[in-house]
Amino acid sequence: MDNLIYLDHAATTPLDSAVLDAMLPFLKENYGSASTLYSIGRAASEAVEEARIRVARLIDAAPEEIYFTSGGTESDVWVMFGVPSAKEKKGKHIITSKIEHKAVLEPCKILEKRGYTITYLDVDPNGLIDIDQLAAAITDQTVLISIMHANNEIGTIEPVEQIGKIAQEKGIHFHTDSVQTAGHIPVDVQAIGCNSLAISAHKLYGPKGVGIAYIRKGSRVDRLMPGGGQEANKRAGTHNVAGIVGLGKAAELALERMPKEAEETTRLRDALISGIESRIKDVKLNGHRVKRIPNNVNFSFEGVEGESLILLMDMNGICVSSGSACTSGSLDPSHVLMSLGLRHEQAHGSLRMTLGKDNNMAHIEKVLEVLPGIVNRLREMSPLYSK
Numbered sequence: 428m429d430n431l432i433y434l435d436h437a438a439t440t441p442l443d444s445a446v447l448d449a450m451l452p453f454l455k456e457n458y459g460s461a462s463t464l465y466s467i468g469r470a471a472s473e474a475v476e477e478a479r480i481r482v483a484r485l486i487d488a489a490p491e492e493i494y495f496t497s498g499g500t501e502s503d504v505w506v507m508f509g510v511p512s513a514k515e516k517k518g519k520h521i522i523t524s525k526i527e528h529k530a531v532l533e534p535c536k537i538l539e540k541r542g543y544t545i546t547y548l549d550v551d552p553n554g555l556i557d558i559d560q561l562a563a564a565i566t567d568q569t570v571l572i573s574i575m576h577a578n579n580e581i582g583t584i585e586p587v588e589q590i591g592k593i594a595q596e597k598g599i600h601f602h603t604d605s606v607q608t609a610g611h612i613p614v615d616v617q618a619i620g621c622n623s624l625a626i627s628a629h630k631l632y633g634p635k636g637v638g639i640a641y642i643r644k645g646s647r648v649d650r651l652m653p654g655g656g657q658e659a660n661k662r663a664g665t666h667n668v669a670g671i672v673g674l675g676k677a678a679e680l681a682l683e684r685m686p687k688e689a690e691e692t693t694r695l696r697d698a699l700i701s702g703i704e705s706r707i708k709d710v711k712l713n714g715h716r717v718k719r720i721p722n723n724v725n726f727s728f729e730g731v732e733g734e735s736l737i738l739l740m741d742m743n744g745i746c747v748s749s750g751s752a753c754t755s756g757s758l759d760p761s762h763v764l765m766s767l768g769l770r771h772e773q774a775h776g777s778l779r780m781t782l783g784k785d786n787n788m789a790h791i792e793k794v795l796e797v798l799p800g801i802v803n804r805l806r807e808m809s810p811l812y813s814k
């Protein structure tokens with residue numbers, strides 16, 4: 428749709444046309460499997476290796492530390508099961524936070540059933556973990572620390588470099604989910620000091636269904652997907668060549684565009700935040716005001732249901748998302764917002780708007796033009812709002 432205003436880039440991004448162009452030959456003439464020896468297979472294999480180099484460059488890794496997967500979920504799940512399994516003899520304790528993505532939390536639940544003890548770190552009202560609490564939680568049984576780089580709902584950036592330092596000192600595997608940061612802010616595995624990291628292509632203008640797990644050389648992670656010998660025998664399955672090529676192109680473009688894009692997105696984000704705060708009363712910004720990824724705006728509106736806001740915004744051609752909209756279809760409020768200490772009604776009355784490279788100030792002005800009226804209308808009908 429031409430005049431659609433898309434503000435849900437944390438959910439997924441549109442495919443960049445240059446990325447599509449790079450992918451097309453591998454869906455058409457170069458359809459060979461990357462594991463074969465004839466020319467169209469070799470072309471595919473060379474393209475996969477070129478993509479590996481491009482992704483490695485984005486995060487300052489070595490190409491052989493990049494393993495292609497089906498996306499962020501698989502990369503997280505692989506590490507969450509693969510590290511405990513490889514370190515079984517050392518112990519059965521894992522440290523994570525209460526605001527991780529379900530791709531980390533659900534494996535934790537399964538591991539608990541298998542006898543693992545999981546420490547779920549609290550976060551402060553801005554969504555930050557406490558580094559001292561993390562250090563205090565470490566025992567001689569701890570085999571894995573998994574803390575996300577930035578949260579997908581509230582945009583808070585966690586102190587990953589500090590965590591990396593502690594984990595390295597103690598010799599504990601540190602995994603970070605950088606699905607929301609890679610391609611948007613610098614993600615440098617050397618500076619972070621992580622042993623593994625997850626990236627998903629469709630969050631940086633690449634295709635859906637492809638991502639990577641970065642695994643530092645020497646870090647022990649048992650494989651999740653046995654089968655053929657692809658990906659150095661660590662992740663079997665015929666390569667998703669077109670998807671991988673798309674991810675490589677997206678990584679290359681992200682590296683070029685990042686400084687300018689982050690600056691522009693931050694400008695739009697701050698205009699949206701201050702515009703909402705000055706035009707609508709009884710609102711609360713969720714997430715850290717400063718330690719925040721450039722594209723995230725998340726507000727709770729007193730006395731309003733997030734779902735109603737989404738539908739009315741959609742009627743105005745604006746795509747946004749709500750903190751309480753769950754993939755599971757349940758009406759439980761977001762575990763992230765509840766961990767910040769919000770009341771149920773506040774968590775239900777939240778709206779997430781995540782910006783992208785094609786947004787501009789006219790889009791922000793349009794949101795600021797329609798949102799106050801929508802909130803007022805819903806409040807007038809709401810038994811929960813009496814101010």
Ligand code: PLP
Nearest residue numbers: 498499500528530579604606627
């Ligand atoms: N981790 C985070 C923080 C995410 O935001 C997402 C996607 O929403 C994922 C993991 C899962 O990534 P994918 O959709 O590639 O499986």
